[in-house]
Amino acid sequence: MKNYLFLLCFLCQSTFAQLPSPENISRHVYQLASDKMQGRGTGSKENQKAAKYVKKQFKKYGLQPKGTDGFYQPFTAKIRRVVVPDSLRKTNNVIGFLDNGAEHTIVIGAHFDHLGLGRQGSSKAEKPEGQIHNGADDNASGVAGLLELARYFARNNVNEPYNFLFIAFGAEELGLLGSRHFVNNPTLSLDKINFMSNMDMIGRYDASRGVGIGGFGTSGEWPEIFKEVKSDTRFFTDKAGSGGSDHGSFYAKNIPVLFFHTGGHDDYHKPTDDPEKIDYKAAAGILGIQIHLIENAMKLPKLKFTPVL
Numbered sequence: 001m002k003n004y005l006f007l008l009c010f011l012c013q014s015t016f017a018q019l020p021s022p023e024n025i026s027r028h029v030y031q032l033a034s035d036k037m038q039g040r041g042t043g044s045k046e047n048q049k050a051a052k053y054v055k056k057q058f059k060k061y062g063l064q065p066k067g068t069d070g071f072y073q074p075f076t077a078k079i080r081r082v083v084v085p086d087s088l089r090k091t092n093n094v095i096g097f098l099d100n101g102a103e104h105t106i107v108i109g110a111h112f113d114h115l116g117l118g119r120q121g122s123s124k125a126e127k128p129e130g131q132i133h134n135g136a137d138d139n140a141s142g143v144a145g146l147l148e149l150a151r152y153f154a155r156n157n158v159n160e161p162y163n164f165l166f167i168a169f170g171a172e173e174l175g176l177l178g179s180r181h182f183v184n185n186p187t188l189s190l191d192k193i194n195f196m197s198n199m200d201m202i203g204r205y206d207a208s209r210g211v212g213i214g215g216f217g218t219s220g221e222w223p224e225i226f227k228e229v230k231s232d233t234r235f236f237t238d239k240a241g242s243g244g245s246d247h248g249s250f251y252a253k254n255i256p257v258l259f260f261h262t263g264g265h266d267d268y269h270k271p272t273d274d275p276e277k278i279d280y281k282a283a284a285g286i287l288g289i290q291i292h293l294i295e296n297a298m299k300l301p302k303l304k305f306t307p308v309l
């Protein structure tokens with residue numbers, strides 16, 4: 001009996017205790033979107049600090065470095081939307097690998113950069129220059145999701161039939177530059193990627209809308225994978241494989257994608273996109289849906305890509 005209880009307890013821990021939690025998501029968002037991160041503008045030392053934060057968590061979860069310089073994949077981003085004297089900015093993708101000894105790999109991603117002090121274009125504030133654009137929803141929320149999924153899959157004591165590549169992209173706000181750099185300079189052969197799942201702005205859940213899940217048309221297998229997925233968190237699907245965020249770079253290389261997004265709001269690309277406005281419980285629910293989808297997809301062979309017409 002004692003052994004049985006021990007086993008039961010062990011099963012509970014491995015199956016449930018590691019699920020993404022609102023507390024962990026909140027901790028990451030408050031770190032990444034704090035004023036000391038100065039809006040994580042591409043090329044700033046705070047942008048590098050945010051990259052270092054992600055790297056530290058990847059290391060803690062036991063992921064293997066899969067960049068070109070340890071966990072980092074450095075590249076130079078160019079600012080084109082506005083004229084600035086220092087238009088070339090150094091930044092990184094941060095890449096961690098969970099090796100399950102499988103042939104194919106699932107990519108999970110989220111961009112970690114934001115608009116800094118509003119001098120790189122695309123701010124919607126009236127006088128953006130010098131104001132910290134914290135980017136709690138865009139996209140500290142997605143990075144927190146990325147970290148929680150990395151923790152979940154690395155520590156659930158399950159050897160999944162696919163490997164995982166976790167990527168925090170740089171310079172998304174300058175035109176998907178980090179993800180494009182990755183797909184053009186992949187650190188793992190693109191034909192070994194099963195699908196890519198992206199999170200960009202998962203913090204402003206509105207129950208009357210639900211979370212949007214894009215990419216539904218990028219593989220004929222998604223309908224079957226979505227079939228049994230039920231959640232208290234409402235969601236709807238959208239066929240599009242490109243548009244708006246880093247999954248588009250993978251779609252352009254004929255890789256099936258998913259894209260999680262809770263929608264636009266009044267604080268979008270303004271200095272008021274702050275951590276206290278995030279719905280952490282709903283964000284955890286969204287990660288639950290994503291885990292369910294990924295686990296369903298892992299029961300199938302590598303998905304076949306279909307273009308969305």
Ligand SMILES: [Zn+2]
Pocket residue numbers: 111138139172200201245
């Ligand atoms: Zn974003």
